[in-house]
Structures are given as C-alpha cells and as structure tokens.
Amino acid sequence: MGFDISRRTLLRGGIGLAAVGAVAGSTASSVADAAPEPRTDAEIYGVTTKDPLVERRADPFVTHRISGMYYFTGSVPEYDRVVVRGAPTLAGLGDAAETVVWRRPASGTMGGHIWAPELHRIDNRWYIYFAAGDSDDVFRVRMYVLESALADPRDASGWRLLGKIRTEWDSFSLDATTFAHRGKRYLVWAQGEPEIAVNSSLYIAEMASPWTLATKPTRITTPTRSWEILGYRVNEGPAVLIRNGRIFLTFSASATDSRYCMGLLTADARANLLDRASWVKTPDPIFVTDPRTRRYGPGHNSFTVAEDGETDVLVYHARDYRDIAGDPLYDPNRHARVQKLYWHRDGTPLFGVPVGSGGPIVRLTPGDSPYGFVRHLDFALRVDTDLRELADSQYRFGPSALGGSFETITSVNHPDRVVCVVDGSLRLVPSSTADPGAASFTRVPVRGGVALRLASDAARCVRHERGKLVIGRQSGAASVFRLS
Template sequence: MSAAIFHNPLLNNGPDPWIVKQSDGFYYMMVTAGRHLALRRSRTITGLADEEPKVIWAPSSPGPYSHNLWAPELHEIDGTKYIYYTANDGGGDDTRRVCVLQLSGTDPMQDEWIFKGAVNAEHPGLDGTVLPHKGELYFFYSGYGHFPDYGSAIYAARMANPWTLVGPNVLITAPTADWEKQGGMAINEGPAFLRRFGRIFLIFSASATWSDDYCLGLTSISESADLLDASAWDKHPGPVFAQYPEHGVYAPGHNSFTISPDGQEDWIVYHAYDYSEVDQKRSESRPRSTRVQRFGWTDKGMPDFAKPMALDTPLNRPSGEV
C-alpha cells in the first residue's frame, strides 16, 4: 500500500473526538475516556493513531465533577492552554457541568494542569467550547433546558475569563424539527465552529447519540453580527452530514475540525458506528470509532461534507504529511 494512503478509523474506540493543530506545530487529540483525560500528540493527523495517550488529569477523589468525564477539548487562549470537559457526580443530568483546566507551563504533555472549576453556566449541560471573536471570548454549550419538548439545546454567553461567564445565556439553536428528534430525544449538542467567507458556521450534533439518525446540523451568522443576537443566526433546514447505510456508516456526529499540515485542506473529525442500532452487536464492546475525511466548500460558500466514507475506502493523507 502506498505511504500516501490511509484508511479509517483513526481510532477504533474514540467517541467525541477533538483534533486541533496548535501554535507549537503539533496536532493534539482527545476523546471521551470516562474516568480521566488523556492527550495524544503528533506532527501529523494520521500519526495520532500511532501515539500512546498520556493521562494528564484524573479526579483525585469522589466529588461533584469526578464521574463521566466526556467530550474534552484543548484550546489555546491568549497564549495559554485550557481544556474544557464535561463531568458530573455520577448522578443525573442535573449535576452535569462543563469544567476547565489551565496549563501551568507550556508543555501540555508534561506540565501540570490546574483545575479552575466548573463554568457558571445558567443550565446544567455538556459539550462546552469557546470562540474568540472581535476581542471577546464566547462560550457555547449544550444545556439541559427546563423545556418540556426537548432534551438539550445550544446556548451561548460572553466570558469574563476562560472559566467565568457574564451576562445572559442566549438560546442559539433548539431541536424543533423531526430530524433533530430521532431516537426518542430531541437534542442539539456538540457545537464546533468554522470561519469562512465572512461567516461563522456553528455545526452541531442532533438527535440521540444512540440513534442511527444522529447527525450534524448547521447554523451560521455574519462575522459582523452580534453573536448573542439569536435572530441573526440562520439555521440550515436539514442535516448536513448523516448516516449512509450504503457505506456502512451510522450515527456520524460529535465532530471537530482541523487543517492539513500545509494549511491547504480542511478536515472533519467525527465518530460513527459501522453497524445499525438494530444490530445486536451494538454494545459497549463495539464502541464508536474516530474517523477523519477531507471536505470542501460549495460555490455558495457553504461547507460541503459530502457522504461519510466507508471504512475500506483508501484516502489520501492530508497534504503536507511526510
């Protein structure tokens, strides 16, 4: 096989994958591990598959944020690295919060991570992420609403610092359409961002994660608009990335985005199943796997994720990988 070719999955067990290229030139990868947080580091995207994860944080004792550590993300804000992750006390959804770690040095693999606390969001929830914009920092998360007709929706708020919100938590997108309500729950979660052509694109996961119909939706806003003006967001009417049984891909979702080493290609990172929810084999022993694939843009300035590729599809490695 050519060294320029690879196959998915990147990780056989890799739910809620986050891959980011940071200012030090390395790619970092995190996935949900449940009981701890771990990092992988590589000079290339596909090289992450060969790196052993380094555990960089684990709760020291039982407490309010010691269970169900989910969906970690590594961010660099004003030269300092932070990790955002979901945790609870082992109880119900009402105890689930987004927590923040701050790196005390410069090497995220070796230096100490300091627990800054849980973000003071208005609602319990999960999948927190940050978006710098026009000198301000914004926090987006999936909040468990007090609403009777859906399970979670995406809220946004301005940040006073990387772990503290100020002002109202504004509802940005809620699961109101049938395609967002599959699997027995109405859900919008896992916000991730793209910027292009003067717009900010918020890509989110919709429907229940255990459903074959778990998918990606999209809402967008002009870069010149107020991000906390809910009416300024324009929601796409249907999924932008969804199951493709012909390729053996089910429930693709909870994604992140990264770029090729030479900066010339956009790549989507996501998890999916290779068997349907009706398949008896679906269980904890057959977890969601991490996949990556290149995507493009339409002539109307929209991201074009196309169809999720089958696992046996030979893919060209990201440009600039050596």
C-alpha cells in the same frame, strides 16, 4: 528511458512538456518539473485517509497544528478520565502515545461520567473544557475547566482544575467549545433549560475569561425538526468554523445510535452573535448515517486544518455497524475519523457522506470545463458545474485485476460499483460483474492533468463531450482531467 513522477504531480496536473514527452516515448532526457516523491497521503491529498484515525474515542477534538504538533482528545469508553495525545501529522495521532492528564475522583462531585473534552490554546496557556457527572448521579452533568501553563499539554503535571463554568441555570450542561472573533471570545455549549421540554439546546455567551461568562446566554437553537428529536430531543456538540465572511456552527442531534446526525447554523461574520436572529438553521441535516459506506451515527465533530496549512478537515466519530445491544451510550465502538471538508463555489461547506475505508479520494475536472466535476447521476457519468451532492463526485483509484499500471475507479458513495465503459459511455456498474477490460484505465500524465486510457484499447481514452463522458481519441482539453 525510465523516470519517476510523484503522486502529487499526477494528482494536481503539474507535469511539464518534458514529462509528457517521456511518457509518449520521446528521447527527452530530463523531467524538469517533476516533484520528489512525497512521503504521506496528506502531502498529496490534503488529509490522511487513515480510517479510523483513533479507535474507541468518541467526541473527538483535534487542535490546529501548534509549534509543529497536532493534539487530540476525546471521550474514552469508560468515561472516567481525560486523555491527550500528540503527533506532527494527523495520521500520526492514530499510533501516538496517550497521556492521562486528569482522572475523576473516586466519589462525589465529578465522580460520574466524564464526557467530551476539548483542548484549546488561549493566551499561551492550555485549557480543557469537559463535562462531568457526580458519583451518586452520573447524569448530573455540568461543565468544568482545566488549565495548564506548560508548553506541552501531554504533561499531566501542569494541569489544575479551575472549577465549574457557571451559567444562568444549574442544570444539565455539557459540550462547551470556545472561539475568538473580532476581538471577543465566546463560549457555545449545550444545556437543558428548565422551562423548555427538550434534553438540550445550544447557547452562546461572551466570555470574561477562559473559565467565566461575561454575558447572559442566548439560545441559538433548540431541537424541533424531525431529525433532531429521534430518541431524544437533542442539540449538542457544537463546533465553529469561520470562513468566507460567515460563521458556520455545526451541532449534533438525536440519540447516539445510527440516528445521530449533524446540523448547521450560519451567521454573518459581521452580525451580533448574541442575537438569536443572527443564526440561521439549515433545514435538513448535513451529515448522516450512510449504510453504503457502513458509517453509522456520525457526529460530535470538530474542525482542524491539514498539514498543507490550507485544507479544512472534518473530525467526527461514527460506528461501523447499525445494530447495538443495550444503551448505545455504552457501546464503545465510536471511532474518531477525519476527512476533507469541501467548499461550494458560493462559500458554503460541502460535507458529503461519512466515507468508508480505502485509499485517497479524488474529484475529476475536465480540462474544457474548469468549474465542472465528474459526477454520477442514475449511475451514468456526466459533468456538472453546479454540484450540491458532493459524494456523487468523489472517487477512488484502486488496483485492477489486470495488474500492472491498470486501475479501477470506484465510487465513494457506491463502493460496490466501478466506472465501466458501456456502449461507448461511462457508467457505474457492480464491480462483481464488470468486464476488467472495460473497467480498467491507465493514468497517463499530460499537460494540465492526466489522460485516462482504456485498458482494452490504448488508442482510446475518457473524453468529455457536451456534459457526458464517452470513450474516444485522446485530443485536446476534453480528454484531460485534473484531479483534486
């Protein structure tokens, strides 16, 4: 008999005994707990795999879903206007119509570069924070605020300019973001402090209103490390995520070419956020260029939550190539991208690498090691429970040259390699030289997940044995894998 098993069910391992019997060829006549076929990747994997999400939009900002809608804004290559688009799904933002809600004046103040708009819903009103230069000096950049009382931020008729955000110094300032925490609202932004010989540092202050500061600024980071001073001495593009009793604040550093990268500050959620000592900088960058995935200069991110209401999503821009003719600031091909943000067991975020194009990304956990993940180390596949290199444990299933239900398993951070059986164990080998029979598998639903049967010998499957992945008989939890 025939039946359909949803991709969600296969991924999450939620398949019952009736389904197992049907797969094994039993006479079971129903599949009691098979879910209906989902409509989008986001329903299965937590976040769309569309890449890029929006072309030629740098400094991307995506709201959380508000009244069933996501809203997107970002810098346009012409640096002359503020745009907003909306859609009920993250993937839908890519094709959504775009509205110009504000355009720079022909001359004078704010007639220069328009950068990095952010869209925030505060007290039932919309606010857009953006940076603007002047027509006679496009780099005389300051921060400004727009406000709309309308429900739909795409309606240009509702927007009015409130004016400039006034800080301690009348100097180069940009990339304002805002967040509320423990009954207070804060502004974080980048600014060139006159007495510090850097391009920009990050500052925080409490807010009296969505457009004015209530306190003096506190400098929470300045570029000093080697990865923060490449081309320019820059800390900019802050984004805030409050999780697990901590406040995580990402930022971007260095020039806007392939050296652009992201750093991380962390504060205890109970700390005084206006105290510089509350913020700890992670020593190394947490998101950088990856030539293997062909993603260059990732940065200026924001965060949102996927359609399931649970999965954190990293929003960022990156180019598809390294070499740029002329000033990278005027290269238009920084594309907005999204990918799932993962979490380590200690509650800290795992960013991994900027992933390349392709289908949904999965991690595999063996049934006999519920806290472990399949990873590759020196191209050999193994299972580890303490995993810091996220990308080593990320894979994609794709079509096999054998056709039918057979699939290959590709490494996310080595997209030119596939999982292959070599002398009874599993390794990553170049896809151009892999034997299709040894590098193709069938996902078979079993209780708790899937079994991965080998194409060249259906009687054998992938098994976990003492930290290694080998080929053997399908038996017990060691041959069951949960995909997440």
